[in-house]
Amino acid sequence: MSCGGDDVRRARAWLTRAVEPGSPELWRWVEEVGPVAAATALHRVAAPPRLQALAGTRSGEDRSGPDLDRADRMGARLVVPEDDEWPADELHCLTVATAQGHTGDRTTALVPPLGLWVRGPARLDLAVDRSVALVGSRASTAYGEHVAADLAHGLTTRGWTTVSGGAFGIDAAAHRGALAAGGPTVVVLACGVDRPYPAGHATLFDRVLQDGLLVSEWPPGCAPLRHRFLVRNRLIAALTRGTVVVEAAARSGAQATAHRARSLGKVLMAVPGPVTSAMSVGCHQLLREESDRPALLVTSAAEVLEAVGRLGADLTDPAPVATGPRDDLSDVARRVLDACPVRTGVSPDRLAAIAGCTGLDVLRVLPALELAGLVEWTGTGWRVTGEGRSADGAVG
């Protein structure tokens, strides 16, 4: 499973703790000189000053050995770019963004991770190969949670993985929906995988660990500091084919994740909701944004997969459309049908006057209407049948 040598893994473990993740400068330098040389230089305070400043006082420590041991003891591991398990295809978008010099401070920089601490039985690259991010507000409504669980369930039964952040609200509903469908789900954390946050989700995280994964850029023991969530959000967008915002307030982290997904060339989707709900305002804003690649409105797992799936493999069924017997009628036939009274039958001439056509028109269309069971001859005239009355055209 792993090809990264022990020294490379140890160096990357050291880097994930010594330098707060999210720095494009550090990532470029590590790519240039290699992880071992980079870690050695920083530890010896021999790196270029700008990079040395990123490590700050942390450069003096070395907890890489204990961190890897601690991970090993709880069934976790550090997956590095040198491993087969590294989700290279998915994270390529971050490499491209960094190469293009995507601007932004550390919390918004679209930079690849130096390594990913992973806990759980699934293989990371396979787990995220066909995956969708479901994100949204922590202060979700019952509606939003229902939809999140329903989407995750539908994605899971179609063989797709749901990725989210493990937070209260929409995130949790998404993970639970995936678990209810008996599939794996991936939680991308902003803290160590040994202390998943929030603590109230301990049981949920235990269930995730049966089939799925907890993933983090931060080594074991790291706390879920606020700024880390912002850095983490790019990973949720990057690891998946597309991001669905289920519920979001007007100013929310979910919207930020959404915009990052779009910047990375991923499919951005949003679930609509009642316009009276504050928790759908963020979704509606995304759907109203003018853009070359506007957010796509989705209402079902099938529609999500139609947007992110491989062409031809995941097409949604067209919405079922009921057709009535009126649909095949000509304009004149419809008018004659509408002209037929319910009780006492009337003559073709009278029908012509009501329908606004000639008597010949009436005689021409009556046989077809009768054959379709829509009108009947009473012995003295024509009237509509029960079926003709209930044949539902779109009125109004």
Place this chain on the structure above:
Amino acid sequence: MSCGGDDVRRARAWLTRAVEPGSPELWRWVEEVGPVAAATALHRVAAPPRLQALAGTRSGEDRSGPDLDRADRMGARLVVPEDDEWPADELHCLTVATAQGHTGDRTTALVPPLGLWVRGPARLDLAVDRSVALVGSRASTAYGEHVAADLAHGLTTRGWTTVSGGAFGIDAAAHRGALAAGGPTVVVLACGVDRPYPAGHATLFDRVLQDGLLVSEWPPGCAPLRHRFLVRNRLIAALTRGTVVVEAAARSGAQATAHRARSLGKVLMAVPGPVTSAMSVGCHQLLREESDRPALLVTSAAEVLEAVGRLGADLTDPAPVATGPRDDLSDVARRVLDACPVRTGVSPDRLAAIAGCTGLDVLRVLPALELAGLVEWTGTGWRVTGEGRSADGAVG
């Protein structure tokens, strides 16, 4: 108010009864030979056979005098294209569509009306000059009715007229919302203005008649036959700047009106709703349609007017965005703030280790954090203040 001569008005009155409205052939011929010559020829069974067939057995009757008298007695009138009151600007789109040979049977043909029977005190052209159509399902939900009434109320208070079809459900809620705001509203009927349908809305129509209008292509006494609703729908789309679909099932007349609005170059809008509601499926389908001119998602009257209003005159306010004291902080400052403990203060060196920066960085950002009231010196170290804790950044 009227410039149409008596003979012209009488001829057009005759035509609206003799030929079922919606025929582009008849409209083109009337344009060519004039209404008086056209009516005379049809009445004498001397019109070209194809046109004569449109009148059928009705050509023998002449109820134009009694129709106009009946209208006069109930405070109604026939507005004709020759009148100043004719809404020529709005209906121009139908003239263009007919000239372009827009295809479709009579129920879907985009043809101008030959005249409009109008009842109520408002002047037709002024009433629809700044107007929006609100349409939707008869089988509406409480949510849809609430939104329809709210939109109509908002449009009315901003000086715009709400146009709808007077049906149960969304139509009625829209008219009621406009009336509640004390403004005029326009009901476009598929039957005579003397017998507005449905009868259960008699009180509603009475209230409409105080300030607004009942409008119909059909002369007094005509019944609301099913096919007439389909013909009527194009008028709702044509008379207004844009059409908002508030709630619609997957296959619905509201969707048909919506598509007609788009064909006529009008702004097409749809209100989103819960994805769990069958009555929002039609709206979501409109919003998902791929098109050069996709339906626009709207959630408020302000957004509707931004879409249909004159540039600069009806711009919506941007959604209010709360900004917190964290927003202006640099990445390092945010990390130092997050690193500050709640109770016992810690040294700048410890903060540097937690935040992942140099001690110098910490000393550089602490004064600003203290000035902003986010951190405080306890005498032995730095800790976060209550304001610093509650300064809400987007987490997760």
